[in-house]
Amino acid sequence: MKQQKILIKYILNSLTGKCKVVLISSDNTVNIIFENADNSQNTDYSTITLHIKSGLNRIKLVANRNTKIEFDFVIDDGNSLNYNLI
DSSP: OOEEEEEEEEEEEEEESOEEEEEEOTTOOEEEEEEEOTTOOOOSOEEEEEEEESSOOEEEEEEOTTOEEEEEEEEESSSOEEEEEO
16 A cells, blocks of 8 residues: 655644544544643644555544634645644
8 A cells, every 4th residue: 555755744732621633544543643731832833744545534633622722734745735723
C-alpha cells in the first residue's frame, strides 16, 4: 500500500474542556495525532509528520461538550492548505 508523507504545523489552545485531533486511516484505524488538556495555552506552533496510507483518510477534531478552543493548522503535502478555527 502506497504511503504519502504530510507535515502538519499547528497550535491548539483549550480555553475550557479537553480536545484531541485524530487521524482515521483508510482502513478505519483511529490514531491520536495530538491532544490538549483543559486551560492549556501554547504560544508557538508545533510540527508533526504523518505517513498517510493511500485511500480515504480523515482528520477529525474531537472535544467534550462545551469545550472552547483556538485551533490553527497548516497541512503541507507539497500543496499548502491553511485552516483556522476559533
